[in-house]
Amino acid sequence: MTFSLVARSDDGRLHGVVVASRFLAAGALVPAAEAEVGALATQAHVNLAYRAQGLALLRTGVAATDVVAGLVAADGERDRRQLGVVGGTGAGGTWTGPRCRPWAGGQAGDGWAAQGNILAGRHVIDAVRDGWLGGSPLPFADRLVAALRAGDEAGGDRRGRQSAGLLVVERGAGYGGTGDVLVDLRVDDHPDPVAELGRLLAVHTLLFGRPDPTTLLDLTGAVAAEVAALLTALGYSVDPAAPEDALVSWAGLENLEERLAPGRIDPIVLDRLRGATPHVPAPRPGSDAIPTT
Known part of the structure:
Protein backbone atom coordinates (compact mmCIF):
# COMPACT_ATOMS: atom_id res chain seq x y z
CA MET A 1 0.00 0.00 0.00
CA THR A 2 2.97 2.27 0.44
CA PHE A 3 6.42 3.43 -0.57
CA SER A 4 8.78 5.12 1.84
CA LEU A 5 12.32 6.27 2.52
CA VAL A 6 14.09 6.34 5.87
CA ALA A 7 17.34 8.29 5.94
CA ARG A 8 20.08 9.98 7.93
CA SER A 9 21.76 13.25 6.98
CA ASP A 10 25.37 13.15 5.82
CA ASP A 11 26.54 14.70 9.11
CA GLY A 12 24.42 12.29 11.17
CA ARG A 13 22.49 15.06 12.95
CA LEU A 14 19.11 14.55 11.25
CA HIS A 15 16.95 11.48 10.75
CA GLY A 16 13.74 11.31 8.81
CA VAL A 17 11.00 9.33 7.11
CA VAL A 18 8.93 10.23 4.07
CA VAL A 19 6.02 8.14 2.85
CA ALA A 20 3.22 8.10 0.27
CA SER A 21 0.33 5.71 -0.25
CA ARG A 22 -3.14 5.13 -1.64
CA PHE A 23 -4.21 4.69 1.98
CA LEU A 24 -5.81 7.16 4.36
CA ALA A 25 -3.32 9.02 6.60
CA ALA A 26 -0.31 6.76 6.01
CA GLY A 27 1.78 9.38 7.79
CA ALA A 28 -0.05 8.58 11.03
CA LEU A 29 1.05 4.93 10.97
CA VAL A 30 4.27 4.43 9.06
CA PRO A 31 7.03 6.71 10.46
CA ALA A 32 8.95 6.86 13.70
CA ALA A 33 12.19 8.67 14.50
CA GLU A 34 14.30 9.80 17.43
CA ALA A 35 17.02 12.44 17.28
CA GLU A 36 20.57 11.06 17.09
CA VAL A 37 19.14 7.53 17.36
CA GLY A 38 17.48 6.62 14.06
CA ALA A 39 14.28 6.28 12.07
CA LEU A 40 12.03 3.52 10.79
CA ALA A 41 9.04 2.89 8.57
CA THR A 42 6.56 0.06 9.18
CA GLN A 43 4.19 -0.69 6.31
CA ALA A 44 2.30 -3.30 4.25
CA HIS A 45 0.53 -5.06 7.15
CA VAL A 46 1.68 -2.37 9.60
CA ASN A 47 3.02 -3.43 12.99
CA LEU A 48 2.86 -0.35 15.18
CA ALA A 49 4.89 -2.09 17.89
CA TYR A 50 7.89 -1.97 15.57
CA ARG A 51 8.14 1.77 16.12
CA ALA A 52 8.86 1.78 19.85
CA GLN A 53 10.70 -1.54 19.79
CA GLY A 54 12.90 -0.54 16.88
CA LEU A 55 13.87 2.79 18.39
CA ALA A 56 14.63 1.09 21.71
CA LEU A 57 17.03 -1.27 19.96
CA LEU A 58 18.67 1.54 18.02
CA ARG A 59 19.06 3.48 21.27
CA THR A 60 21.21 0.69 22.66
CA GLY A 61 23.50 0.75 19.62
CA VAL A 62 22.09 -2.19 17.66
CA ALA A 63 22.83 -1.78 13.94
CA ALA A 64 19.91 -1.08 11.61
CA THR A 65 20.24 -4.41 9.79
CA ASP A 66 20.21 -6.25 13.12
CA VAL A 67 17.17 -4.26 14.28
CA VAL A 68 15.33 -5.40 11.16
CA ALA A 69 16.38 -9.01 11.73
CA GLY A 70 15.36 -8.94 15.38
CA LEU A 71 11.97 -7.36 14.85
CA VAL A 72 10.87 -9.66 12.06
CA ALA A 73 12.27 -12.80 13.74
CA ALA A 74 9.99 -12.22 16.73
CA ASP A 75 6.91 -11.50 14.59
CA GLY A 76 4.67 -14.36 13.52
CA GLU A 77 3.16 -12.11 10.82
CA ARG A 78 6.54 -11.12 9.36
CA ASP A 79 5.69 -12.55 5.94
CA ARG A 80 3.11 -9.80 5.52
CA ARG A 81 5.26 -6.98 6.91
CA GLN A 82 7.54 -4.43 5.33
CA LEU A 83 10.11 -2.48 7.30
CA GLY A 84 12.89 0.05 6.76
CA VAL A 85 15.36 1.15 9.45
CA VAL A 86 18.31 3.53 9.63
CA GLY A 87 20.48 4.14 12.70
CA GLY A 88 22.98 6.71 13.89
CA THR A 89 25.74 5.22 11.74
CA GLY A 90 26.16 2.60 9.07
CA ALA A 91 23.94 1.11 6.42
CA GLY A 92 20.17 1.04 6.52
CA GLY A 93 18.21 -2.18 6.66
CA THR A 94 15.02 -3.22 4.90
CA TRP A 95 12.65 -6.22 4.95
CA THR A 96 9.89 -7.27 2.59
CA GLY A 97 7.88 -10.33 3.61
CA PRO A 98 7.18 -12.86 0.86
CA ARG A 99 3.42 -12.40 1.23
CA CYS A 100 3.49 -8.63 0.60
CA ARG A 101 1.46 -7.79 -2.47
CA PRO A 102 3.43 -7.24 -5.68
CA TRP A 103 5.34 -5.43 -6.75
CA ALA A 104 7.08 -5.32 -3.38
CA GLY A 105 10.71 -4.90 -2.41
CA GLY A 106 13.34 -2.58 -1.05
CA GLN A 107 16.91 -1.37 -1.28
CA ALA A 108 19.33 0.05 1.30
CA GLY A 109 22.67 1.79 1.47
CA ASP A 110 24.77 3.91 3.77
CA GLY A 111 22.30 5.93 5.86
CA TRP A 112 19.13 5.08 3.91
CA ALA A 113 16.56 2.42 3.11
CA ALA A 114 13.73 2.58 0.54
CA GLN A 115 10.85 0.12 0.33
CA GLY A 116 7.41 -0.26 -1.15
CA ASN A 117 4.57 -2.63 -1.91
CA ILE A 118 1.70 -2.70 -4.41
CA LEU A 119 3.94 -0.55 -6.61
CA ALA A 120 3.96 0.03 -10.35
CA GLY A 121 7.24 -1.90 -10.43
CA ARG A 122 10.76 -2.12 -9.04
CA HIS A 123 11.61 1.05 -10.98
CA VAL A 124 9.68 3.04 -8.33
CA ILE A 125 12.21 2.12 -5.67
CA ASP A 126 15.03 2.73 -8.16
CA ALA A 127 13.64 6.23 -8.61
CA VAL A 128 13.38 6.86 -4.87
CA ARG A 129 16.97 5.67 -4.44
CA ASP A 130 18.28 7.82 -7.28
CA GLY A 131 16.29 10.81 -6.05
CA TRP A 132 17.82 10.47 -2.60
CA LEU A 133 21.39 9.89 -3.75
CA GLY A 134 21.20 12.71 -6.29
CA GLY A 135 19.63 15.21 -3.92
CA SER A 136 22.56 15.89 -1.59
CA PRO A 137 22.73 19.65 -2.37
CA LEU A 138 19.19 20.09 -0.99
CA PRO A 139 18.26 20.70 2.65
CA PHE A 140 17.55 17.37 4.33
CA ALA A 141 13.73 17.62 4.44
CA ASP A 142 13.57 18.84 0.84
CA ARG A 143 15.85 16.00 -0.19
CA LEU A 144 13.47 13.47 1.36
CA VAL A 145 10.47 14.98 -0.43
CA ALA A 146 12.37 15.14 -3.73
CA ALA A 147 13.11 11.41 -3.46
CA LEU A 148 9.46 10.68 -2.70
CA ARG A 149 8.41 12.81 -5.65
CA ALA A 150 10.73 10.83 -7.92
CA GLY A 151 9.03 7.61 -6.83
CA ASP A 152 5.60 9.13 -7.30
CA GLU A 153 6.46 10.30 -10.80
CA ALA A 154 7.75 6.81 -11.60
CA GLY A 155 4.31 5.35 -10.87
CA GLY A 156 4.27 5.02 -7.09
CA ASP A 157 1.44 2.99 -5.57
CA ARG A 158 -0.15 1.24 -8.56
CA ARG A 159 -3.64 1.80 -7.09
CA GLY A 160 -3.30 5.60 -7.11
CA ARG A 161 -2.65 8.41 -4.66
CA GLN A 162 -4.20 9.43 -1.36
CA SER A 163 -1.81 10.42 1.44
CA ALA A 164 1.77 11.40 2.26
CA GLY A 165 3.80 12.26 5.33
CA LEU A 166 7.16 13.65 6.42
CA LEU A 167 8.87 13.35 9.80
CA VAL A 168 12.31 14.87 10.51
CA VAL A 169 14.06 15.02 13.88
CA GLU A 170 17.18 16.84 15.07
CA ARG A 171 18.37 17.40 18.63
CA GLY A 172 17.02 20.72 19.94
CA ALA A 173 15.79 21.84 16.51
CA GLY A 174 12.07 21.78 17.28
CA TYR A 175 9.89 24.82 17.78
CA GLY A 176 11.57 27.33 20.08
CA GLY A 177 14.38 24.88 20.73
CA THR A 178 12.11 23.00 23.14
CA GLY A 179 12.01 19.66 21.32
CA ASP A 180 13.59 17.52 18.64
CA VAL A 181 10.83 17.34 16.00
CA LEU A 182 11.99 19.64 13.22
CA VAL A 183 9.26 18.77 10.69
CA ASP A 184 6.08 16.73 11.15
CA LEU A 185 3.73 17.19 8.21
CA ARG A 186 0.89 15.02 6.93
CA VAL A 187 -1.42 15.04 3.94
CA ASP A 188 -4.10 12.58 4.97
CA ASP A 189 -6.49 12.58 1.99
CA HIS A 190 -5.66 14.47 -1.20
CA PRO A 191 -5.72 13.79 -4.96
CA ASP A 192 -2.03 14.79 -5.29
CA PRO A 193 -0.57 14.25 -1.82
CA VAL A 194 3.14 14.37 -2.70
CA ALA A 195 2.78 17.75 -4.38
CA GLU A 196 0.72 18.98 -1.44
CA LEU A 197 3.39 17.72 0.96
CA GLY A 198 5.97 19.75 -0.94
CA ARG A 199 3.77 22.85 -0.68
CA LEU A 200 3.35 22.36 3.06
CA LEU A 201 7.09 21.94 3.51
CA ALA A 202 7.69 25.23 1.68
CA VAL A 203 5.23 26.98 4.02
CA HIS A 204 6.82 25.31 7.04
CA THR A 205 10.28 26.47 5.94
CA LEU A 206 9.03 30.02 5.42
CA LEU A 207 7.39 30.24 8.83
CA PHE A 208 9.66 28.13 11.01
CA GLY A 209 13.01 28.07 9.24
CA ARG A 210 15.83 29.61 11.25
CA PRO A 211 17.28 32.81 9.74
CA ASP A 212 20.57 32.63 7.89
CA PRO A 213 22.98 34.71 10.03
CA THR A 214 24.86 35.84 6.92
CA THR A 215 21.79 37.57 5.48
CA LEU A 216 20.45 39.33 8.60
Whole structure:
Protein backbone atom coordinates (compact mmCIF):
# COMPACT_ATOMS: atom_id res chain seq x y z
CA MET A 1 0.00 0.00 0.00
CA THR A 2 2.97 2.27 0.44
CA PHE A 3 6.42 3.43 -0.57
CA SER A 4 8.78 5.12 1.84
CA LEU A 5 12.32 6.27 2.52
CA VAL A 6 14.09 6.34 5.87
CA ALA A 7 17.34 8.29 5.94
CA ARG A 8 20.08 9.98 7.93
CA SER A 9 21.76 13.25 6.98
CA ASP A 10 25.37 13.15 5.82
CA ASP A 11 26.54 14.70 9.11
CA GLY A 12 24.42 12.29 11.17
CA ARG A 13 22.49 15.06 12.95
CA LEU A 14 19.11 14.55 11.25
CA HIS A 15 16.95 11.48 10.75
CA GLY A 16 13.74 11.31 8.81
CA VAL A 17 11.00 9.33 7.11
CA VAL A 18 8.93 10.23 4.07
CA VAL A 19 6.02 8.14 2.85
CA ALA A 20 3.22 8.10 0.27
CA SER A 21 0.33 5.71 -0.25
CA ARG A 22 -3.14 5.13 -1.64
CA PHE A 23 -4.21 4.69 1.98
CA LEU A 24 -5.81 7.16 4.36
CA ALA A 25 -3.32 9.02 6.60
CA ALA A 26 -0.31 6.76 6.01
CA GLY A 27 1.78 9.38 7.79
CA ALA A 28 -0.05 8.58 11.03
CA LEU A 29 1.05 4.93 10.97
CA VAL A 30 4.27 4.43 9.06
CA PRO A 31 7.03 6.71 10.46
CA ALA A 32 8.95 6.86 13.70
CA ALA A 33 12.19 8.67 14.50
CA GLU A 34 14.30 9.80 17.43
CA ALA A 35 17.02 12.44 17.28
CA GLU A 36 20.57 11.06 17.09
CA VAL A 37 19.14 7.53 17.36
CA GLY A 38 17.48 6.62 14.06
CA ALA A 39 14.28 6.28 12.07
CA LEU A 40 12.03 3.52 10.79
CA ALA A 41 9.04 2.89 8.57
CA THR A 42 6.56 0.06 9.18
CA GLN A 43 4.19 -0.69 6.31
CA ALA A 44 2.30 -3.30 4.25
CA HIS A 45 0.53 -5.06 7.15
CA VAL A 46 1.68 -2.37 9.60
CA ASN A 47 3.02 -3.43 12.99
CA LEU A 48 2.86 -0.35 15.18
CA ALA A 49 4.89 -2.09 17.89
CA TYR A 50 7.89 -1.97 15.57
CA ARG A 51 8.14 1.77 16.12
CA ALA A 52 8.86 1.78 19.85
CA GLN A 53 10.70 -1.54 19.79
CA GLY A 54 12.90 -0.54 16.88
CA LEU A 55 13.87 2.79 18.39
CA ALA A 56 14.63 1.09 21.71
CA LEU A 57 17.03 -1.27 19.96
CA LEU A 58 18.67 1.54 18.02
CA ARG A 59 19.06 3.48 21.27
CA THR A 60 21.21 0.69 22.66
CA GLY A 61 23.50 0.75 19.62
CA VAL A 62 22.09 -2.19 17.66
CA ALA A 63 22.83 -1.78 13.94
CA ALA A 64 19.91 -1.08 11.61
CA THR A 65 20.24 -4.41 9.79
CA ASP A 66 20.21 -6.25 13.12
CA VAL A 67 17.17 -4.26 14.28
CA VAL A 68 15.33 -5.40 11.16
CA ALA A 69 16.38 -9.01 11.73
CA GLY A 70 15.36 -8.94 15.38
CA LEU A 71 11.97 -7.36 14.85
CA VAL A 72 10.87 -9.66 12.06
CA ALA A 73 12.27 -12.80 13.74
CA ALA A 74 9.99 -12.22 16.73
CA ASP A 75 6.91 -11.50 14.59
CA GLY A 76 4.67 -14.36 13.52
CA GLU A 77 3.16 -12.11 10.82
CA ARG A 78 6.54 -11.12 9.36
CA ASP A 79 5.69 -12.55 5.94
CA ARG A 80 3.11 -9.80 5.52
CA ARG A 81 5.26 -6.98 6.91
CA GLN A 82 7.54 -4.43 5.33
CA LEU A 83 10.11 -2.48 7.30
CA GLY A 84 12.89 0.05 6.76
CA VAL A 85 15.36 1.15 9.45
CA VAL A 86 18.31 3.53 9.63
CA GLY A 87 20.48 4.14 12.70
CA GLY A 88 22.98 6.71 13.89
CA THR A 89 25.74 5.22 11.74
CA GLY A 90 26.16 2.60 9.07
CA ALA A 91 23.94 1.11 6.42
CA GLY A 92 20.17 1.04 6.52
CA GLY A 93 18.21 -2.18 6.66
CA THR A 94 15.02 -3.22 4.90
CA TRP A 95 12.65 -6.22 4.95
CA THR A 96 9.89 -7.27 2.59
CA GLY A 97 7.88 -10.33 3.61
CA PRO A 98 7.18 -12.86 0.86
CA ARG A 99 3.42 -12.40 1.23
CA CYS A 100 3.49 -8.63 0.60
CA ARG A 101 1.46 -7.79 -2.47
CA PRO A 102 3.43 -7.24 -5.68
CA TRP A 103 5.34 -5.43 -6.75
CA ALA A 104 7.08 -5.32 -3.38
CA GLY A 105 10.71 -4.90 -2.41
CA GLY A 106 13.34 -2.58 -1.05
CA GLN A 107 16.91 -1.37 -1.28
CA ALA A 108 19.33 0.05 1.30
CA GLY A 109 22.67 1.79 1.47
CA ASP A 110 24.77 3.91 3.77
CA GLY A 111 22.30 5.93 5.86
CA TRP A 112 19.13 5.08 3.91
CA ALA A 113 16.56 2.42 3.11
CA ALA A 114 13.73 2.58 0.54
CA GLN A 115 10.85 0.12 0.33
CA GLY A 116 7.41 -0.26 -1.15
CA ASN A 117 4.57 -2.63 -1.91
CA ILE A 118 1.70 -2.70 -4.41
CA LEU A 119 3.94 -0.55 -6.61
CA ALA A 120 3.96 0.03 -10.35
CA GLY A 121 7.24 -1.90 -10.43
CA ARG A 122 10.76 -2.12 -9.04
CA HIS A 123 11.61 1.05 -10.98
CA VAL A 124 9.68 3.04 -8.33
CA ILE A 125 12.21 2.12 -5.67
CA ASP A 126 15.03 2.73 -8.16
CA ALA A 127 13.64 6.23 -8.61
CA VAL A 128 13.38 6.86 -4.87
CA ARG A 129 16.97 5.67 -4.44
CA ASP A 130 18.28 7.82 -7.28
CA GLY A 131 16.29 10.81 -6.05
CA TRP A 132 17.82 10.47 -2.60
CA LEU A 133 21.39 9.89 -3.75
CA GLY A 134 21.20 12.71 -6.29
CA GLY A 135 19.63 15.21 -3.92
CA SER A 136 22.56 15.89 -1.59
CA PRO A 137 22.73 19.65 -2.37
CA LEU A 138 19.19 20.09 -0.99
CA PRO A 139 18.26 20.70 2.65
CA PHE A 140 17.55 17.37 4.33
CA ALA A 141 13.73 17.62 4.44
CA ASP A 142 13.57 18.84 0.84
CA ARG A 143 15.85 16.00 -0.19
CA LEU A 144 13.47 13.47 1.36
CA VAL A 145 10.47 14.98 -0.43
CA ALA A 146 12.37 15.14 -3.73
CA ALA A 147 13.11 11.41 -3.46
CA LEU A 148 9.46 10.68 -2.70
CA ARG A 149 8.41 12.81 -5.65
CA ALA A 150 10.73 10.83 -7.92
CA GLY A 151 9.03 7.61 -6.83
CA ASP A 152 5.60 9.13 -7.30
CA GLU A 153 6.46 10.30 -10.80
CA ALA A 154 7.75 6.81 -11.60
CA GLY A 155 4.31 5.35 -10.87
CA GLY A 156 4.27 5.02 -7.09
CA ASP A 157 1.44 2.99 -5.57
CA ARG A 158 -0.15 1.24 -8.56
CA ARG A 159 -3.64 1.80 -7.09
CA GLY A 160 -3.30 5.60 -7.11
CA ARG A 161 -2.65 8.41 -4.66
CA GLN A 162 -4.20 9.43 -1.36
CA SER A 163 -1.81 10.42 1.44
CA ALA A 164 1.77 11.40 2.26
CA GLY A 165 3.80 12.26 5.33
CA LEU A 166 7.16 13.65 6.42
CA LEU A 167 8.87 13.35 9.80
CA VAL A 168 12.31 14.87 10.51
CA VAL A 169 14.06 15.02 13.88
CA GLU A 170 17.18 16.84 15.07
CA ARG A 171 18.37 17.40 18.63
CA GLY A 172 17.02 20.72 19.94
CA ALA A 173 15.79 21.84 16.51
CA GLY A 174 12.07 21.78 17.28
CA TYR A 175 9.89 24.82 17.78
CA GLY A 176 11.57 27.33 20.08
CA GLY A 177 14.38 24.88 20.73
CA THR A 178 12.11 23.00 23.14
CA GLY A 179 12.01 19.66 21.32
CA ASP A 180 13.59 17.52 18.64
CA VAL A 181 10.83 17.34 16.00
CA LEU A 182 11.99 19.64 13.22
CA VAL A 183 9.26 18.77 10.69
CA ASP A 184 6.08 16.73 11.15
CA LEU A 185 3.73 17.19 8.21
CA ARG A 186 0.89 15.02 6.93
CA VAL A 187 -1.42 15.04 3.94
CA ASP A 188 -4.10 12.58 4.97
CA ASP A 189 -6.49 12.58 1.99
CA HIS A 190 -5.66 14.47 -1.20
CA PRO A 191 -5.72 13.79 -4.96
CA ASP A 192 -2.03 14.79 -5.29
CA PRO A 193 -0.57 14.25 -1.82
CA VAL A 194 3.14 14.37 -2.70
CA ALA A 195 2.78 17.75 -4.38
CA GLU A 196 0.72 18.98 -1.44
CA LEU A 197 3.39 17.72 0.96
CA GLY A 198 5.97 19.75 -0.94
CA ARG A 199 3.77 22.85 -0.68
CA LEU A 200 3.35 22.36 3.06
CA LEU A 201 7.09 21.94 3.51
CA ALA A 202 7.69 25.23 1.68
CA VAL A 203 5.23 26.98 4.02
CA HIS A 204 6.82 25.31 7.04
CA THR A 205 10.28 26.47 5.94
CA LEU A 206 9.03 30.02 5.42
CA LEU A 207 7.39 30.24 8.83
CA PHE A 208 9.66 28.13 11.01
CA GLY A 209 13.01 28.07 9.24
CA ARG A 210 15.83 29.61 11.25
CA PRO A 211 17.28 32.81 9.74
CA ASP A 212 20.57 32.63 7.89
CA PRO A 213 22.98 34.71 10.03
CA THR A 214 24.86 35.84 6.92
CA THR A 215 21.79 37.57 5.48
CA LEU A 216 20.45 39.33 8.60
CA LEU A 217 20.14 43.12 8.39
CA ASP A 218 20.92 45.42 11.31
CA LEU A 219 17.72 47.03 12.57
CA THR A 220 19.18 50.53 12.40
CA GLY A 221 19.26 53.47 10.03
CA ALA A 222 17.29 53.13 6.83
CA VAL A 223 16.22 49.58 7.72
CA ALA A 224 14.75 50.69 11.05
CA ALA A 225 13.05 53.65 9.40
CA GLU A 226 11.35 51.50 6.79
CA VAL A 227 10.29 48.88 9.33
CA ALA A 228 8.84 51.62 11.54
CA ALA A 229 6.92 53.11 8.60
CA LEU A 230 5.53 49.74 7.57
CA LEU A 231 4.43 48.86 11.10
CA THR A 232 2.91 52.32 11.60
CA ALA A 233 0.89 51.80 8.41
CA LEU A 234 -0.42 48.58 9.96
CA GLY A 235 -1.62 50.47 13.03
CA TYR A 236 1.22 49.78 15.46
CA SER A 237 2.58 52.41 17.81
CA VAL A 238 6.26 52.50 16.86
CA ASP A 239 9.38 54.26 18.04
CA PRO A 240 10.95 55.16 14.66
CA ALA A 241 14.46 54.69 16.03
CA ALA A 242 13.68 51.39 17.79
CA PRO A 243 10.88 49.46 16.08
CA GLU A 244 11.81 46.05 17.47
CA ASP A 245 9.03 45.76 20.06
CA ALA A 246 6.37 46.43 17.44
CA LEU A 247 8.11 44.07 15.01
CA VAL A 248 8.01 41.27 17.58
CA SER A 249 4.29 41.87 18.11
CA TRP A 250 3.56 41.80 14.38
CA ALA A 251 5.77 38.76 13.71
CA GLY A 252 4.04 36.81 16.47
CA LEU A 253 0.66 37.36 14.84
CA GLU A 254 2.10 36.27 11.49
CA ASN A 255 3.67 33.10 13.00
CA LEU A 256 7.15 34.33 12.05
CA GLU A 257 8.56 34.40 15.58
CA GLU A 258 11.11 31.67 14.80
CA ARG A 259 12.71 34.03 12.27
CA LEU A 260 13.30 36.87 14.73
CA ALA A 261 16.84 37.87 15.73
CA PRO A 262 17.53 40.51 18.43
CA GLY A 263 18.61 43.82 16.94
CA ARG A 264 18.38 42.51 13.38
CA ILE A 265 15.80 41.45 10.81
CA ASP A 266 15.62 38.48 8.48
CA PRO A 267 15.15 39.68 4.86
CA ILE A 268 12.36 37.10 4.55
CA VAL A 269 10.53 38.79 7.45
CA LEU A 270 11.11 42.19 5.88
CA ASP A 271 9.68 41.04 2.56
CA ARG A 272 6.61 39.62 4.33
CA LEU A 273 6.17 42.91 6.16
CA ARG A 274 6.43 44.82 2.90
CA GLY A 275 3.83 42.51 1.36
CA ALA A 276 1.46 43.19 4.24
CA THR A 277 1.59 46.96 3.58
CA PRO A 278 1.79 47.41 -0.21
CA HIS A 279 0.76 51.05 -0.03
CA VAL A 280 4.02 52.07 1.69
CA PRO A 281 6.58 53.00 -0.98
CA ALA A 282 9.91 51.16 -0.98
CA PRO A 283 13.02 53.32 -0.53
CA ARG A 284 14.49 54.90 -3.65
CA PRO A 285 17.63 53.25 -5.05
CA GLY A 286 20.75 54.75 -3.59
CA SER A 287 23.45 54.26 -1.00
CA ASP A 288 20.89 53.79 1.80
CA ALA A 289 18.51 51.54 -0.12
CA ILE A 290 17.43 48.42 1.70
CA PRO A 291 18.07 45.14 -0.15
CA THR A 292 15.25 42.87 -1.19
CA THR A 293 15.33 39.10 -1.50
